Amino acid sequence: MASEKRLEVVTCTAPVNIAVIKYWGKRDEELILPINSSLSVTLHQDQLKTTTTAAISRDFTEDRIWLNGREEDVGQPRLQACLREIRRLARKRRSDGHEDPLPLSLSYKVHVASVNNFPTAAGLASSAAGYACLAYALARVYGVESDLSEVARRGSGSACRSLYGGFVEWRMGERADGKDSIARQVAPESHWPELRVLILVVSTEKKLTGSTAGMQTSVETSALLRFRAEALVPARMAEMTRCVRERDFQAFGQLTMKDSNQFHATCMDTFPPISYLNDTSRRIIHLVHCFNAHHGQTKVAYTFDAGANAVIFTLDDTVAEFVAAVRHSFPPELNGDKFLKGLPVEPVPLSDELKAALGTDPTPGGIKYIIVTQVGPGPQVLDDPGAHLLGPNGLPKAAA
Amino acid sequence: MASEKRLEVVTCTAPVNIAVIKYWGKRDEELILPINSSLSVTLHQDQLKTTTTAAISRDFTEDRIWLNGREEDVGQPRLQACLREIRRLARKRRSDGHEDPLPLSLSYKVHVASVNNFPTAAGLASSAAGYACLAYALARVYGVESDLSEVARRGSGSACRSLYGGFVEWRMGERADGKDSIARQVAPESHWPELRVLILVVSTEKKLTGSTAGMQTSVETSALLRFRAEALVPARMAEMTRCVRERDFQAFGQLTMKDSNQFHATCMDTFPPISYLNDTSRRIIHLVHCFNAHHGQTKVAYTFDAGANAVIFTLDDTVAEFVAAVRHSFPPELNGDKFLKGLPVEPVPLSDELKAALGTDPTPGGIKYIIVTQVGPGPQVLDDPGAHLLGPNGLPKAAA
Structure with a gap:
């Protein structure tokens, strides 16, 4: 032809x-x-x-x-x-x-x-x-x-x-x-089928610093970033590889959160400083730590890239309760249908104990919607x- | 008697x-x-x-x-x-x-x-x-x-x-x-009579982490804090002492901002992370950098302690213009009388160029009031x- x-x-x-x-x-x-x-x-x-x-x-x-x-x-x-x-x-x-x-x-x-x-x-x-x-x-x-x-x-x-x-x-x-x-x-x-990923899309203003310019300024000005890259990341790579291989969610979640925090710390140490997290991001961080403290273990972990949105890692048996906690702390402004996208999540009630543990005042509309997904394959033809x-x-x- | x-x-x-x-x-x-x-x-x-x-x-x-x-x-x-x-x-x-x-x-x-x-x-x-x-x-x-x-x-x-x-x-x-x-x-x-200090009191929620508990957790968990304390602060102390002795405002202001940022970076690297700055604090940081960029020099510097309020250092000839810039970016919700406390500040108009440089949308009520003060003596009987x-x-x- x-x-x-x-x-x-x-x-x-x-x-x-x-x-x-x-x-x-x-x-x-x-x-x-x-x-x-x-x-x-x-x-x-x-x-x-x-x-x-x-x-x-x-x-x-x-x-x-x-x-x-x-x-x-x-x-x-x-x-x-x-x-x-x-x-x-x-x-x-x-x-x-x-x-x-x-x-x-x-x-x-x-x-x-x-x-x-x-x-x-x-x-x-x-x-x-x-x-x-x-x-x-x-x-x-x-x-x-x-x-x-x-x-x-x-x-x-x-x-x-x-x-x-x-x-x-x-x-x-x-x-x-x-x-x-x-x-x-x-x-x-296929290695860790229980792992789930939730993307919490945060209502936000325009991002002020793009990541290309941001990381260049960080390399030029942050002594903490240089120290992190040289002295801390090698051991973290080894530990994270172990966590993944052994499907150790506790350690995986904690290191994920610590590494996200350290990345944002080096952004703050940049001059002029770079802030990707906003007040809603910080409330999500607080929510995750309250949720884990309530359960006495790391059941949920957050990570943030160069923006205010949270990416949450958890296991399939925790998704429904965590989504209920998010709905409680960030009552959706949209009608319920559009708040959850992706994999289906059964609605479950929140225990009074967990409600009390979350504590903080609700922030209506702070989270626009949640995308529920999981680990997936590489490129396809x-x-x-x-x-x-x-x-x-x-x-x-x-x-x- | x-x-x-x-x-x-x-x-x-x-x-x-x-x-x-x-x-x-x-x-x-x-x-x-x-x-x-x-x-x-x-x-x-x-x-x-x-x-x-x-x-x-x-x-x-x-x-x-x-x-x-x-x-x-x-x-x-x-x-x-x-x-x-x-x-x-x-x-x-x-x-x-x-x-x-x-x-x-x-x-x-x-x-x-x-x-x-x-x-x-x-x-x-x-x-x-x-x-x-x-x-x-x-x-x-x-x-x-x-x-x-x-x-x-x-x-x-x-x-x-x-x-x-x-x-x-x-x-x-x-x-x-x-x-x-x-x-x-x-x-x-008496060493630096031109130096002025402005405290920008930010509308805020209750602080979640007290400084005593906060710094203890930081020492226990932040590798960046240990590195800062041991490897970076000694040189910064020497440089800051020089800045003060020589009344070098440019260098004084820049190091003041960098050290504030690095402190908050180590808070972020703490686990669980500590965030004292809120969205208004970050807008103030952005305002200061815009103001300085507009002037092509460091005329104003911020520092933040364990809270959302900004403390601003500047020289007496810059106070009026900077206060006008703050009023522009954070239109007071109180009537004008109560917005400024402490040393008197002459109202001055803001140039269109500076207005354009500040750029961001105003945040009404983000700053409750400003206390204008200066360097002072020690304890008195x-x-x-x-x-x-x-x-x-x-x-x-x-x-x-």
């Missing part, structure tokens, strides 16, 4: 990941090499994912990209770094003697379209899922089979962790060229041609 | 101090020895002071204390530690061969009454002024002339810094018995018998 020869098209999906040992600070801004290793949990794509279609054709006269339906500048440096890197890998593969399965030239231009199934307002690190998905789709369309850590990383550091499902570490590496700064799976998504975001002409399909 | 023989009475006042290199964490809970040295500015007593009357008499059958008109338990450990220490010093003085000027026994019981001229709601460290004033008054009434650092410190660590006017360092010391953990004046109150808070019968005078 003529169309097959003229247009090679691939559509993939990729997940969001949430770091439990935080990445903050680059030792090389150009190559995006971190000052410490990090470890994350990959979230399930049933709730949160990026979908990306990449198409190459000799008929395309330039690289183009559409994000959430709007064409964006393809010339931005990080996108260019990804494209350069994937083409370098493809050339390398050919020169290594692999047979090229397709009669397509590496000089062909690429069209890319990408959409998220979650609102940007959710404050989730959409760039990680986005660049992982881009790397994965480009690799497929250009026939690259090597490690994609560097391609994704050049787009957004934490994107390399979205290349795998389950529990993923990004080893900082030691080499100046970054070849050993790669992501690796610590445990697959969609075989259904109907899933392509680009039509046979290589342009975005009209929105349905 | 019979009454003179029966009752020895002294009334003193003592100031509040604000640390610019923060004290947070004890290496000895009993002796109240800090894990690092600190440095503070003594505020003027025209605006903020504690007044304390101490009276001894052989007719008193027990030690008693009244705070702000209400009798309190004299048996609380810190009060007892102060009383024990002052009596030990008095005994030491006698055994050293000093003539005892008064025919009063050390076994006489003491009555103490103390009032603050500022509301507890101002969130200022009233315990520092309170214990400094207690130490000073007890020393006078028992005829003690030695260094009072230890007496005040046993009440509240930072109280030893309120024993002097101007700029005061509390040297952490090295000895296990704490004899070298003492306060010393770095420069007198009041000679006027009318100032005594205790009557000839040794009991609090009826409130006027």
